[in-house]
Amino acid sequence: MVQVLDMPTPKGRDLMERLVFRGIVFNMSWEDPEMDRQAFRLTPDDTVISISSAGCNPLNFLCQNPRQLISIDGNPAQNAILELKLAAIAKLDHATFFDIFAARNPSVVTKVYRPLLRPLLSQKSRDFWDKNLWMAHRGLYNFGRMGLAARIVRFVMPRLGLKRHRIEEFFEMRSLAEQETFFNEYAAPKLWGPFTERLCKSRWFMYLCGVHPRQLKLVDGRHDIYEYVKERLNYAFTKVPIYDNYFLSVVVTGRFRGNRVPPYLLEENFETLRSNLDRVQVVNGWLGPFLDTQPEKSISKFNLLDIFDWMTPEMFEATLKSVLRAATPGATMIYRSGSYQLDPPASILRHVERHDDLAKRLLAQDRSATYGSFYVLTVKSRPNGRE
Ligand SMILES: C[S@@+](CC[C@H](N)C(=O)[O-])C[C@H]1O[C@@H](n2cnc3c(N)ncnc32)[C@H](O)[C@@H]1O
Numbered sequence: 001m002v003q004v005l006d007m008p009t010p011k012g013r014d015l016m017e018r019l020v021f022r023g024i025v026f027n028m029s030w031e032d033p034e035m036d037r038q039a040f041r042l043t044p045d046d047t048v049i050s051i052s053s054a055g056c057n058p059l060n061f062l063c064q065n066p067r068q069l070i071s072i073d074g075n076p077a078q079n080a081i082l083e084l085k086l087a088a089i090a091k092l093d094h095a096t097f098f099d100i101f102a103a104r105n106p107s108v109v110t111k112v113y114r115p116l117l118r119p120l121l122s123q124k125s126r127d128f129w130d131k132n133l134w135m136a137h138r139g140l141y142n143f144g145r146m147g148l149a150a151r152i153v154r155f156v157m158p159r160l161g162l163k164r165h166r167i168e169e170f171f172e173m174r175s176l177a178e179q180e181t182f183f184n185e186y187a188a189p190k191l192w193g194p195f196t197e198r199l200c201k202s203r204w205f206m207y208l209c210g211v212h213p214r215q216l217k218l219v220d221g222r223h224d225i226y227e228y229v230k231e232r233l234n235y236a237f238t239k240v241p242i243y244d245n246y247f248l249s250v251v252v253t254g255r256f257r258g259n260r261v262p263p264y265l266l267e268e269n270f271e272t273l274r275s276n277l278d279r280v281q282v283v284n285g286w287l288g289p290f291l292d293t294q295p296e297k298s299i300s301k302f303n304l305l306d307i308f309d310w311m312t313p314e315m316f317e318a319t320l321k322s323v324l325r326a327a328t329p330g331a332t333m334i335y336r337s338g339s340y341q342l343d344p345p346a347s348i349l350r351h352v353e354r355h356d357d358l359a360k361r362l363l364a365q366d367r368s369a370t371y372g373s374f375y376v377l378t379v380k381s382r383p384n385g386r387e
Pocket residue numbers: 021025026028029030031051052053054072073074075078210285286287288305306307310
């Protein structure tokens with residue numbers, strides 16, 4: 001049985017964050033796991049901590065046989081998705097697991113929930129799914145804030161003249177040259193214009209896309225959010241192979257395409273996931289305070305997503321200090337930002353080694369079309385008590 005830990009909820013989270021970021025926000029992890037795999041190069045000696053989001057990337061790490069996996073999220077609804085996936089790995093066969101979490105035939109979840117999955121869930125996740133199983137029944141990728149944002153995108157596209165059959169054709173293209181020509185000649189002229197600009201500049205639509213209020217201020221404050229979204233999407237649609245881009249396929253066409261899915265959904269990884277379930281700890285709580293409860297030098301890989309875009313500079317520095325305290329010598333941390341530059345503060349930089357060439361190379365293959373910068377850092381020393 002997977003261990004689930006509830007940390008006390010810190011005081012002082014701002015109203016907007018409490019309003020917007022409750023319930024399911026991210027119905028899938030919006031970080032490209034291939035970047036993480038190449039940055040971490042996990043071994044069976046590694047203890048990994050990852051922000052859960054929808055649990056996809058923590059499970060992608062579990063496919064790589066780490067010694068231990070800690071998956072933490074401040075929003076219990078996100079961990080409820082992860083717990084449901086873990087229970088399904090423990091109790092279902094791969095075909096049924098795929099039916100539910102690749103949304104091939106998701107309604108089967110209702111048949112298996114009470115007899116097989118619910119008994120393995122924590123009380124918090126049982127309370128969540130007892131009320132919200134209909135979302136999994138109808139296909140998770142249509143629900144949660146991100147699911148609603150994706151449905152709005154799919155509603156708008158035909159009204160901009162982007163025909164469904166042409167889009168389906170596009171996602172089957174195997175050559176970058178053909179892809180670039182198609183996008184620049186057929187899609188871009190229809191996609192970019194006053195309507196899309198207004199949509200990108202609507203903070204409510206951006207919140208639905210999972211952009212935190214502080215993150216929006218950071219990105220729009222530095223780069224104009226419309227120009228940023230345009231640049232990131234133009235890059236992904238023309239410079240990154242579209243054929244296996246399951247991120248954009250789920251948003252633009254509402255579905256995964258055959259076996260073009262995250263690694264944790266592949267049949268070849270199912271038995272590995274099942275045999276590694278006892279290595280998982282799920283934590284409902286915030287990263288900094290949790291790390292401060294962990295033994296010093298106990299964690300070797302830190303997957304931090306773009307949480308620092310959600311933080312004030314003081315929270316950013318304090319959380320990185322907690323990371324350095326809990327980190328083994330030589331530990332690796334990775335994070336992303338919605339801005340083109342979000343370097344660690346000076347007080348942290350002197351304790352880490354940057355791998356900017358590797359980070360740049362990996363960002364260039366990012367299928368998520370979301371982040372302006374990516375950071376791969378290894379720990380070379382630790383602050384002494386006085387810093
Ligand atoms: C940072 S967000 C953004 C994810 C990503 N951009 C996406 O689109 O998938 C991912 C998750 O981090 C959680 N989160 C943010 N800050 C956190 C923190 N300090 N500790 C733990 N979880 C955090 C949120 O609840 C959310 O589920």
